[in-house]
Amino acid sequence: xxxxxxxxxxxxxxxxxxxxxxxxxxxxxxxxxxxxxxxxxxxxxxxxxxxxxxxxxxxxxxxxxxxxxxxxxxxxxxxxxxxxxxxxxxxxxxxxxxxxxxxxxxxxxxxxxxxxxxxxxxxxxxxxxxxxxxxxxxxxxxxxxxxxxxxxxxxxxxxxxxxxxxxxxxxxxxxxxxxxxxxxxxxxxxxxxxxxxxxxxxxxxxxxxxxxxxxxxxxxxxxxxxxxxxxxxxxxxxxxxxxxxxxxxxxxxxxxxxxxxxxxxxxxxxxxxxxxxxxxxxxxxxxxxxxxxxxxxxxx
Amino acid sequence: xxxxxxxxxxxxxxxxxxxxxxxxxxxxxxxxxxxxxxxxxxxxxxxxxxxxxxxxxxxxxxxxxxxxxxxxxxxxxxxxxxxxxxxxxxxxxxxxxxxxxxxxxxxxxxxxxxxxxxxxxxxxxxxxxxxxxxxxxxxxxxxxxxxxxxxxxxxxxxxxxxxxxxxxxxxxxxxxxxxxxxxxxxxxxxxxxxxxxxxxxxxxxxxxxxxxxxxxxxxxxxxxxxxxxxxxxxxxxxxxxxxxxxxxxxxxxxxxxxxxxxxxxxxxxxxxxxxxxxxxxxxxxxxxxxxxxxxxxxxx
Numbered sequence: 127x128x129x130x131x132x133x134x135x136x137x138x139x140x141x142x143x144x145x146x147x148x149x150x151x152x153x154x155x156x157x158x159x160x161x162x163x164x165x166x167x168x169x170x171x172x173x174x175x176x177x178x179x180x181x182x183x184x185x186x187x188x189x190x191x192x193x194x195x196x197x198x199x200x201x202x203x204x205x206x207x208x209x210x211x212x213x214x215x216x217x218x219x220x221x222x223x224x225x226x227x228x229x230x231x232x233x234x235x236x237x238x239x240x241x242x243x244x245x246x247x248x249x250x251x252x253x254x255x256x257x258x259x260x261x262x263x264x265x266x267x268x269x270x271x272x273x274x275x276x277x278x279x280x281x282x283x284x285x286x287x288x289x290x291x292x293x294x295x296x297x298x299x300x301x302x303x304x305x306x307x308x309x310x311x312x313x314x315x316x317x318x319x320x321x322x323x324x325x326x327x328x329x330x331x332x333x334x335x336x337x338x339x340x341x342x343x344x345x346x347x348x349x350x351x352x353x354x355x356x357x358x359x360x361x362x363x364x365x366x367x368x369x370x371x372x373x374x375x376x377x378x379x380x381x382x383x384x385x386x387x388x389x390x391x392x393x394x395x396x397x398x399x400x401x402x403x404x405x406x407x408x409x410x411x412x413x414x415x416x417x418x419x420x421x422x423x424x425x426x
Numbered sequence: 427x428x429x430x431x432x433x434x435x436x437x438x439x440x441x442x443x444x445x446x447x448x449x450x451x452x453x454x455x456x457x458x459x460x461x462x463x464x465x466x467x468x469x470x471x472x473x474x475x476x477x478x479x480x481x482x483x484x485x486x487x488x489x490x491x492x493x494x495x496x497x498x499x500x501x502x503x504x505x506x507x508x509x510x511x512x513x514x515x516x517x518x519x520x521x522x523x524x525x526x527x528x529x530x531x532x533x534x535x536x537x538x539x540x541x542x543x544x545x546x547x548x549x550x551x552x553x554x555x556x557x558x559x560x561x562x563x564x565x566x567x568x569x570x571x572x573x574x575x576x577x578x579x580x581x582x583x584x585x586x587x588x589x590x591x592x593x594x595x596x597x598x599x600x601x602x603x604x605x606x607x608x609x610x611x612x613x614x615x616x617x618x619x620x621x622x623x624x625x626x627x628x629x630x631x632x633x634x635x636x637x638x639x640x641x642x643x644x645x646x647x648x649x650x651x652x653x654x655x656x657x658x659x660x661x662x663x664x665x666x667x668x669x670x671x672x673x674x675x676x677x678x679x680x681x682x683x684x685x686x687x688x689x690x691x692x693x694x695x696x697x698x699x700x701x702x703x704x705x706x707x708x709x710x711x712x713x714x715x716x717x718x719x720x721x722x723x724x725x726x
Contacts, residue, residue: 227624250638262638287634289626298624299634306617306640313609313686317602320673323682324527324598326589334587334599338550338562340606342642373620382623382718386613389689418682 130154131187131277134179136202138165140360141222141249142192144256145282149190150174151259152281157182183212188278189219192249195368196225203233215241218274222249222263224304224369226376227294234267234293243271246293248300251284252347253360260284264303266296301376304369305387310344311366312390315411317345318352322420328353351408355425363410364403366394430454431487431577434479436502438465440660441522441549442492444556445582449490450474451559452581457482483512488578489519492549495668496525503533515541518574522549522563524604524669526676527594534567534593543571546593548600551584552647553660560584564603566596601676604669605687610644611666612690615711618652622720628653651708655725663710664703666694 131154135146138160150156150173157177158169170176183189189209191199199221203209209219219237221230221244230246237244245267255261263283265272268291279286289295317340321331332353336346351357370391377384393410400416402409415422431454435446438460450456450473457477458469470476483489489509491499499521503509509519519537521530521544534544545567555561559582565572566589579586589595617640621631632653636646651657670691677684693710700716702709715722 250640252639262634264634264638285637289630289634295624295626298621298626299630301624302617302621302626302631303635303638303640305620306613306635306642306645307638309613309686310610310640310642313606313613316684316686317606320605320677320682320684321598321602323680324595324601324676326595326598326602330589330599331602334562334564334589335603335606337585338564338603338607339552339643339647340550340603340610342606342610342645343639345606345642347639376624377620380623380718382620383714384616384620385689385692386609386616386686389685392685414683418680 129277132185133157133188133190133278134159134183134186135190135192137192137194138162138169139192140253141256142190143169144253144258145190145192145222145261146174147172147257148259148282149278154277154281157186180207183209184214186213187217188275189213189217190222190278191219192222195223196229199223199225199233204236210236210240210242213240213242216243216274218243218245218271220245220247220275220278222247224248224300224372225297226372227297227301230293230297243268243274244293245271245275246296247275248296250300250303255284256282263287264289264296264299266290266293268292301373305373305384307344308366308370308394309387309390310342311348311407312393312410314342314345314349315352315393315408315414318349319411319414319418319420322415322422323418328423348408351406352411353423355423357405357409359404359406361407362404363394363397363407366407367391367398370394429577432485433457433488433490433578434459434483434486435490435492437492437494437498438462438469439492440553441556442490443469444553444558445490445492445522445561446474447472447557448559448582449578454577454581457486480507483509484514486513487517488575489513489517490522490578491519492522495523496529499523499525499533504536510536510540510542513540513542516543516574518543518545518571520545520547520575520578522547524548524600524672525597526672527597527601530593530597543568543574544593545571545575546596547575548596550600550603555584556582563587564589564596564599566590566593568592601673605673605684607644608666608670608694609687609690610642611648611707612693612710614642614645614649615652615693615708615714618649619711619714619718619720622715622722623718628723648708651706652711653723655723657705657709659704659706661707662704663694663697663707666707667691667698670694
């Protein structure tokens with residue numbers, strides 16, 4: 127393959143693993159990095175490369191960062207032997223974690239001072255779409271950053287929204303999406319348990335509501351987890367105190383009042399605080415059920 | 427037409443008018459009743475009948491009640507010369523207003539004491555689907571009530587959910603749907619205005635979010651109203667203090683804590699309280715814009 131590129135993927139979690147596989151499938155040479163060596167083993171067995179970042183980042187064309195938050199992103203970029211100090215000029219950082227627009231702008235500045243391109247590139251779509259290379263990417267960055275990242279976006283995304291010519295708007299749109307997505311999960315759980323309190327079975331809820339005006343993408347995706355009593359984490363409760371926290375921090379910094387999001391965040395905090403943090407985010411329904419003395423379906 | 431039935435439709439508002447037209451189109455003999463004589467004139471011009479209820483309700487096979495709330499429904503059923511005292515045994519009341527399950531049960535009891543069937547039959551789908559006879563009906567009632575109402579449901583509904591064999595579960599499912607629908611409108615407005623506060627245009631919001639996990643039926647239906655600056659009421663702000671009020675009254679009566687719905691209700695109350703009650707419900711965005719010092723799009 128003439129256009130074979132070399133890429134490091136940082137973070138082989140539910141999203142990063144799918145991204146790494148999609149890049150591999152497109153014929154590129156992919157290094158997988160994760161603090162969990164089992165995930166790196168697994169990726170190696172699929173044809174990925176296992177190298178210490180210190181040995182190879184000076185050779186890579188792109189780094190895709192798919193970690194949990196801004197702190198982890200900053201450690202990879204600006205920590206000891208971080209990418210900013212080691213990647214070659216003209217290469218590109220594709221930053222996928224949910225972070226504040228201000229953080230994205232600061233990282234872009236750090237990179238550009240070393241002639242490294244930076245793409246503010248949060249993702250949406252869930253692990254299934256990560257795996258099939260069909261993510262939506264909310265992207266912002268310079269023309270050069272888009273050029274340098276193009277081969278990778280082709281491999282991982284079905285849709286790339288070009289939201290601006292410098293970092294920030296990608297992360298802003300992601301914050302808007304998370305505000306909606308998180309609140310939709312909480313209100314789905316609120317409505318599902320309210321239905322149970324009125325004698326409506328979870329199965330009947332799932333049969334009727336998706337055909338009515340009260341439906342949402344998240345309802346159709348997450349309500350089946352409750353009906354099946356299956357809280358295997360596709361996306362965990364812990365994501366939401368983090369992501370809605372970012373949303374509300376950004377909102378507060380501009381005196382934007384967001385009362386519905388704030389109410390949803392409290393429910394996820396109650397879920398995380400009562401030991402449900404590592405379960406699937408549909409487990410926020412357990413907070414409602416406990417508060418109302420209701421029984422949710424057992425695992426089938 | 428051999429199976430031509432005679433029906434009174436009470437309430438020729440945005441939903442009732444479409445229902446009356448759909449029944450007419452199916453070949454039935456339809457009386458239209460409304461406190462607004464203009465609507466009755468209009469319906470008469472389309473082939474409807476204009477009669478005082480007192481003269482004709484003893485002859486009708488079915489009454490479809492599509493009024494604003496429980497009080498209006500009760501006045502039509504149990505007020506002076508109400509349907510319960512005048513309709514013939516074996517006829518059916520199809521009750522479409524959003525009411526509490528307990529109210530539906532009480533009305534069913536009143537009707538059944540006079541051998542009138544009662545179908546607890548709240549509707550979903552909006553005025554466009556009412557007009558084309560493609561509503562969703564969340565129905566509950568006796569086998570006899572379903573039998574007697576069948577011809578009318580055939581004319582007005584695309585989908586009839588049979589939710590129970592006595593009144594109550596139809597209204598309960600409608601309350602669940604309204605909990606979701608109302609909250610989805612409020613969080614749509616919250617996210618749209620938050621996006622504007624971050625420099626994202628309403629057009630860009632509408633381009634991106636419907637393709638991401640943050641979308642909802644209500645977002646896709648109502649966000650264009652904001653983008654176009656068009657607050658012509660398809661469904662008004664005033665619906666939501668009423669419907670979310672019913673939801674939260676029912677929730678409170680069973681000690682069910684619904685904090686996200688409660689936050690959404692506050693925003694609709696602020697909209698109604700500041701003079702926006704008769705505007706389209708997307709005008710709840712004006713509360714957010716005012717609170718954040720933002721400008722929404724002007725009418726195009």
